[in-house]
Amino acid sequence: MKYIKSKTYATGFLHAFCLGASLLIVSDAWAQTKVFRAGAAISNITPRIGSSINGSMQDITITGIHDETRAGALVLDDGTTRLVIVVSDLCMVSREILDAAKQRAQSVTKIPVERMMMSATHTHSAGTACSVFQSDPDADYTKFLTERIADAVIRANNNLAPARIGWGVGHESSQVFNRRWRMKPGAAMPNPFGTEDKVKMNPGVGNPDLLEPAGPIDPEIPVISVQTPEGRPVALLANYSLHYVGGTGKGEVSADYYGMFAERMQQLLHSDGPVPAGPGPDFVAMMSNGTSGNINNIDFGGEKPKPAQPYEKMRAVANVVAAEAYKVYQTIEYRDWISLDARQTEISLGVRKPDAQALKRATDIVASAKGPNMVSREEIYARETTLIKEYPDQVAIILQAFRLGDLAITAIPCEVFVEIGLELKERSPFKPTFTISLANGYNGYLPTPEHHRLGGYETWRARSSYLEVDASPKITKTLYDLLSKLKAAQP
Template sequence: MKTSLYALFSMLFLLIPNLPMAQDAGSVGKRIFRAGAATSNITPEIGTSINGNMQNVIIKSVHDDTHARCIVLDDGQTRLAIVVSDLCMVSREVLDKAKHRAHEMTKIPVENMMMSATHTHTGGAACSVFNSDPDKKYLEFLASRIADAVIRANHNLAPARIGWGVGNEPSQVFNRRWKMKPGTPMMNPFGKQDQVKMNPGIGNPNNLEPSGPVDPGLPIISIQTPDGRPVAMLANYSLHYVGGTGAGEVSADYYGMFANRMQELLNAGGQNIPFVAIMSNGTSGNINNVNFGGKAPARYQTYEKMRAVADTIAAEAYKVYQKIEYKDWISLASRQKEISLRVRKPDANELARAEDIVSRAKQPIMTSMEEIYARETIFMKDYPNDVSLILQAFRIGDLAITAVPCEMFVEIGLDLKKKSPFKPTFSISLANGYNGYLPTPEHHQLGGYETWRARSSYLEVDASVKISKSLFELLGQLKSAQK
């Protein structure tokens, strides 16, 4: 009889899911925080297109492989996945496919997945923009491989601890939109006069002042094993990209070099489960790495400047890393909202002008800026009147991350950081799709490249106001629900 009862209780024990398996009474009910990280190679085929140029560039070689880098976090009730891919931009259609495949394999809700692009200008083409179009096979490959990054990171979930801090590195960010001296001609491709100029040139006698601020902040999230071995790091910096590659060469730009340098600084090479460092793109729509108000810098060899930038930012991240206080457990939460925004479509006169310009161009390649934007205007004719965008907010303990599918202007990110109920808060651009530049209404009034209507900039003038309002709503919901 005793043997039968023992067998019965053993069977019941096995049938009860998630019953704590404790070695002592004191550990029963203890909350376990877990994390996993992984990468997935997304290097495009030689002979396909690179995104990031006005003209189509065909890949001739690969300087360094491009990757989708992923971190999965689990507080015991909620799992979040953050993926950053070495692409200039990537369409919502590709990312939706990746999310659904990853969900099927991991059961992580799709709304708990934040997928973005770094904005390297030398990655495989994943969107049609200007004169470059993606290879259909590459888009299928991307969806699968980005999903694989989530699946692999989820597979690597293990007990972990987490912490964060914020650094400051002002030496690598400069506002690229400049106000010019009165009378300076600044005719745009639509035959109208702008009030600002992007990348006006170092030493230009007509340079007056930058048209906006910068964000030198460098927030990092660090994940370790319970005994202190590095697992992953997520960093965020508001720098557009660096560039300076060989012609037709694929490169992850400074984002990939930052990841490699952090592995070196943390002595995290050769681990059984590889360490993963990730640099995400902040609000860099009007920010780059050139000081147009300074002196001409020394000439750089190919890849030399991006390595210098990566090393500088990694050094600051390492300073922050050394002071981080880790937590054995934190709670996680996410909120997502889909909003609809109007599209700035051409009127009949603008369309007629564009068609005339294209008809007189040497087909099929548009070479002048006027021709390129005339072609873009014709494409915009067939766009819907409204488009849907996914907006997200993740809470990681007392830290928050917002995500927008645009190249966000720095003013938007600074405002979110200042007014967010969470400290720190940072934003990831180019997330969950691609809907072009996101200037503020004030910058739309100034004009300039980032406002010129095209597949790279087409949302309504008040888009940033509506997006910010929705993000604050999501942050407010996370705050109200925080335990």
């Protein structure tokens, strides 16, 4: 009996051991068969000649097309989760348009809208997709945009195929400058509301009253690259904390340096030699806008630049930034598979509405204006004051955090000050982390409370700047919470 018991025990142990070993083998085989997929596509979103350009305090009619504007889409799939990133050549785009585009894309692809991150580049020479200052989007272009942005997602999803992914971070400080300056004591800095500011935006190159920039810069250029398993480029997504460059022909549509960056990356990646053979859609490059709310391309503390021809400056910027992105691209180590995750939430923020005294002053200025269009700064901001009066006391905004392996992307629907982006990078549990601004809607500038106290253009109450003074710390806290949740759930 003793022998029988021992034999039974040994046999059971052997069966358990074999079962465990089999499970390990199956588990290893499953891990080895995990497939990462990606797809990319482009939609043309160029507005028609005769419609309005968004990006000026005065309405500008489109008279020509210098280069087409696009909506680029990237879909990533780890086998369980699919994420969508769309970057459109627009100055800004309303939440209503993007919500409708997401719903249409979801109805076809079945990707939840919470896993779609859609942003504008902030070119100031594109079609009007948001009501700011004199320009309002027309119904035809709104419908067109909704369909074309959704089409980009649907086509990218249709293009899903096995892929590998990698990333790196470059640095290019020569093209970014803080545009808000502290001035010498006694320098006049009036604002449109009858008071004085403590800093000046775009004070002029060589201004004798310049003291020092009122903030830092962010020179980083994060680069995400997607290839087929054979090495054929599929997509590249970069991010740079630089406002538009400008310098277009009169009334001409252009994607600014964002579009020229994409064009240059196309040239550089295909100059490496023959692209590995294989069927598939064309390569898609995208430049997203980082935290550039107080950053532009003008070195106010330097020498006056020589006059430039239209498009000359933006192409020069695109070439410099693309050269650095290409250096990063050449060093990227690719992964055959990464896990993906996303978090989204909606928060309510207060609106800085005018008091009775400010409203009366604004109403008087508008009433005394000579024509239907407001021309002077005082008239323009007086009209904005009367419009903000009709806004709700609270507005809801979408905040997102995406995780791609060990990389994180946060999304904010504002023109975000660079200090906010730098803080998110510093506090994030993921390295690298970067922020895409003007994402999932448009809610104006996002200065820090400290910058609100300094005043300046970006803080002037208007449809381009109306969120409560404490909006940025509330947004930063929320995004950090989302990043922490992503970290806790990371496999």
